[in-house]
Amino acid sequence: MKNPDIIIKGGKDGLTFYLDGNCDFEELARAIEHKLAAADSFLVGASVSVDVGWRQLTEEQHTIIRRLFPSYGLILRSIHTWEQPENQSEDEVIPQDHRERIYQIANQLYESKDKGEQSSVLSPRRASIIETPAVSTVPPAVTPAPLPAEAVEPDPAEDNAINTQGGDEQALVIQRTLRSGQTVRYPGHVIILGDVNPGAEVIAGGNIIVMGIFRGVAHAGAMGDDRAIVTALRLRPVQLRIANHITRPPDDDNALPDQPEVARIRDGVVTIEQYQFGPVKSIG
C-alpha cells in the first residue's frame, strides 16, 4: 500500500499542507499526524492552511483536520478544497499560478519516486527556504521546479545561494505575540508586530525587528552574517545572539532604558544602543 503524499510548502502566509487527493482519509489523517509528530516542536506556532485537493470532506473529516493541527500546536488558518462552492469561481479559491505550482510539485514527486529516491516530503525548513520567493514568480513548467526532492538534508551551499538570490529583501512578518515555547526560524529577516515573551525564540538569517517588547531569545544572522541587527521598541532579551556572538544583559541592570534600542556587533562585541532615526547602519 502506498503512503499518502503530503507536501508541506512554506509561503508568505505560513505553511501550506497539500494533501493527497486519492487515498483513504483515515490513512491521510494518520500520515499527517505522523508528519506533525516527526516535526516535533519545530512547527509549533506555525500558521497553516490545508489544501485537500479534489477531495470532498465530510463535516466529521473537517473537524478531524481542524483539531489535528492545533493539537500539535499549529494554527490552522484555512482549509481549501478545489471543489467550487456555489457562487464562487474556482479561480478565487486557488489562484491559477498556485494550481500550476501544485502540478509541478506533483510531477516532481512522480519523477523522484520513479528513480526510487527517498522522501518526497520536504522539511518545512527547506520548504521555507526554497519557497520564499513569491509563488507568483514561478516560471512556466519548462524550467525544472525548484524542489529538489532528492536532497533532504539542507546543505549550507544552498542556504548561501538563497541568501544572495533573495537579496536583503526576504522578510517574514508575524502579526501576533510570540509566547513561551513558540519559535520562529526563518532564513531572511523577521519582523514581529507584537511582543516576544520569555521562553520564545526568534532565529533569523537576517535582522530581527520587533515592534513591541522583546523578552525572549534572539539570534540574528544565524547563518553567520555578523552585520545582522536586532532591534525592538523595548529590548529586554534573556539572551541575544548575532552570528557567532552571544551576549546577555548584565544581572544588575536595573535602569533599563524606556526607548527603542538596536543591538549589533561593533568591534567584535555585541553592543546595544539607543535607536536613532535614519537608516540603521550595519557595522560588522
Next chain:
Amino acid sequence: MGEVIVITSGKGGVGKTTTTANLGTGLASLGYKVVLIDTDIGLRNLDVVMGLENRIVYDIVDVTSGKVTASKALIKDKRFPDGRLSLLPAAQTKDKTAVNPTQMVKLCEELKQEYDFVLIDCPAGIEQGFKNAVAGAEKAIVVTTPEVSAIRDADRIVGLLEASDLKNPRLIINRLRPTMVRQGDMMSIEDMVDILAIDVIGVVPEDDTIVISTNKGEPAILDPKSRAGQAYRNITQRITGHDVPLMNLDEPQGLVDKLRKIFGKG
C-alpha cells in the same frame, strides 16, 4: 445548552483543582446546574477537595469507554438540593492515555445538554492530559500565581489554547500577597498582565482558610468569612455576566497582622 470551561495552568500546584472546586460550588450556590470533570487521570484530587472521595463508584474512564452512562458515574453533592452539583471523578489506576480527545468532545457535548456549566479540571503539563482537557472546552480559565515560573507556563498555555481555537482565555491570579507586592518582593497584577496580555477575571489573595477547607473537603467559597472565598464568589459573578469590581486587596494586611498576633501569642 451549557458552557464548557476548562481550568488550566501548565504549572502544577498553582490552584487549578481548588479553583475548580470553588467555582463549581459557587455557581451551584447561585442556582446553576454544574458538573465538574476531573481529567487528572492517575492523580485524582478534585474528589478529595470536594469531600466526595468516599462516594466514588465509577470514573471518567468507565464513562468514555462506554462501560456505564455518564449519569450513573456522576456523584451528586449532597450539600445542594436536586443534584445541582455533580462530579465526574478521574480514574486513579489508569493514566492519561486511557481517554482521548474525541471521547472528551463527546462527553462534554453530552453533559452540556443537561448542565449550565461543565467545569473541567485540567492536569498540569501540556501533554495528553492537557489535550484531553481542552478538547471539548469552549472557554478557558488560566490560573497562575505571582511567580515567574508559573507565569512562564501560563504564557505557554495561552499560546497552546490559542492554537486549539480557545480564544480569549481569562486569567485568575491566585495566592497574591498584597503586602509583598507593595514591598516590591512579588510581581504585581500589572506585571503579570503585561506579559500574558489576557483579561483578568479575578484575583485570589493568599489565604490560610484554603488549607483548612481543602483538608476538610469543604470549598472555601461556602465560608462567608474566607477572603479567598469572597474572591471566588466574585469570580462566579463575573462568569455569569455580572460586573463586580475587584475586591479590596489591601485589607488582608489587617488579617495577616491579626494572624501574626495570634501566632505571636501562641
